[in-house]
Amino acid sequence: MVSSIQRIKHYQNIIKIETGILQAATIDPTLTDGQVEQVLQQLIRGLKKVEAPTRQLNDSVIARMSETSNNLVSECIISNFSASVNDTGILSIEDGIGMLRIIESSLVNWSTTKHDRSYLTYLGFFLGGMRMGNPKQ
Numbered sequence: 001m002v003s004s005i006q007r008i009k010h011y012q013n014i015i016k017i018e019t020g021i022l023q024a025a026t027i028d029p030t031l032t033d034g035q036v037e038q039v040l041q042q043l044i045r046g047l048k049k050v051e052a053p054t055r056q057l058n059d060s061v062i063a064r065m066s067e068t069s070n071n072l073v074s075e076c077i078i079s080n081f082s083a084s085v086n087d088t089g090i091l092s093i094e095d096g097i098g099m100l101r102i103i104e105s106s107l108v109n110w111s112t113t114k115h116d117r118s119y120l121t122y123l124g125f126f127l128g129g130m131r132m133g134n135p136k137q
Helices: 004-027 033-048 059-068 072-088 093-110 118-132
Strands: none
Touching: 004 033, 004 072, 004 093, 004 118, 033 059, 033 072, 033 093, 033 118, 059 072, 093 118
């Protein structure tokens, strides 16, 4: 059972990871939802393969993720993921996988095709609204 504090930490981590996705989309206006989905799936597969004795998502695990990173999206996600873990505390690898899956689920929900930017557009409005204090504006 996940405590309320853990849920808040997970939410903070998800927002920071999504901020990384939005940063990549801002830098590369040709980035598509499909490309982001591929990166999320690649990161999930990578985390599933981690042979960490403690199964903790710590700096060494994140460093290994960076070594296999080969594009802007994964670099932005990993950078924000690392900063988030440092801010909120070490998480389990399973928690990391779960957060990436939540983001992937949101992407699939908001995306109309793999070649468009529907999710990325939604993400810009959602995160922009949070900064303004009102996500409906």
